[in-house]
Amino acid sequence: MSRISVRNLWMEYPGQIVLERINLEVAPGEFCVLIGPSGCGKTTFLRLLLSMEVPTRGEILLDGERLPAEPGPDRGVVFQRYSVFPHLTVIQNVILGLEFAGSRMLGKLYGAARRRAIEDADQVIEAVGLNASRDKYPAQLSGGMQQRLAIAQALIRKPKLLLLDEPFGALDPGTKHQMHDLIIRLWQEQQITIFMVTHDLKEGFTLATRVLTFDKVRTDPDAPGAYGATITFDLPLERRPSDGSR
């Protein structure tokens, strides 16, 4: 069964169609990269997957079920900025997801439950290579380290879907490269399904098992909002989740 099925999806704002006729089947474990010119609905599509918006027409199914109407722990997210909580240290940021799950009233764990949560969190922090900065606040971390933290935080609840909205867009090329290695490794280890929006074509083809390009196939010069973008190319790449060579 597909992890994600999109059926004849339309997204319209007053006086403007953003997305039209989107149909898509994505198998579990795929790494989909969404590329295309600015303003053609890639980010809107990601917001729809996150239930930040509701499609005007059509539906999105997650494991055959309609998407819940609001964001939840089944879908993790990393934004380009503001993805981590500035008032919490690295370890506090990561255990937060476990604390929400384990303590309804206080949202905070104590004693043995807290120790178990910290053990789990430490593993994820280790996996993203932040052990040395475990007790620092986000403002004390570099941009790349903040995004590592955001990824660790998103993975702690083991989401079915990881949504990345230009997560490396603000990083320098060297850091970006390290982040690519990291995300590929995590994707292989955790068998996770990823949707990633990027402007960087090379980045897209480096990471993806499948590249989806968004663009408008019809345009009306007198009414720029009359037609929406759709998926113009759907390119499966050779790489399989199992082979690590790239």
Added chain:
Amino acid sequence: MSRRLINRRPDRGGRIAWGAFPFIVAIVAYFVFSALRLADNPNDKLLPGLASFGAAIHRMAFAQDVRTGEILLWMDTLASLRRLAMGLAVATVLGLIFGIATGVIPYVQAGLSPFIAVLSMVPPMAILPILFIVFGLDELSKVVLIVVGITPFLIRDLAMRVGDMPGELLIKAQTLGASTWQIILRVVLPQITPRLADAIRLSLGPAWLFLISAEAIAATDGLGYRIFLMRRYLAMDVILPYVAWITLLAFLMDWVLRLFNRRFFPWLKNEGS
């Protein structure tokens, strides 16, 4: 040498000197004019000299009042600070609850923010007579005046600070499985608390204003009461030290709140914004 004025900065010593300059000018000017007037008329009450200040301060702050047996300055200070603290505490709790609720929950915002916007336009002093009628002339009405005066501002300021939080953080919290209550408790409240301290700092001025006004009109003790009582005797030698004392208290409260932010929110210091 030819740097623009906007690029020339005083060094540390220079800053202290420049900061002290207006204080020194004001003090010197006062005593010059005081000496001039006293030379004309040794009984002048308008600008008393150091000796009368000393006597007045001794009388108010260190000697027992012959009638009540209390030390007046401390009695007044205690009475005023108690009213101020109660007013600020109630206003803070209300501001926090309604500010966060308005900022986070759209239905509360839809229901409350027009009402609060109108409420905050009501001049608190204009409803002081109503407060006296409803709550009587004793402590309660003075506390309520402070609460009525600053709570709408606190609510609106905090709701705005909540609104300024990046929406990504609220989405992120939801993807970590947080409920509305958990988001308020673990995400919004901790990030709003330092802003709350700032909002209270800004409210201190109005809070003192309302306190002294209420005390001036109906009270039997308190710093505002004393100043307005002394006005009848033209006792500038008491009024001026009282004003200086009130200013010092207000300054200290502001300083403590600033310290509180720096001490308890280490993450603020490094935040870019």
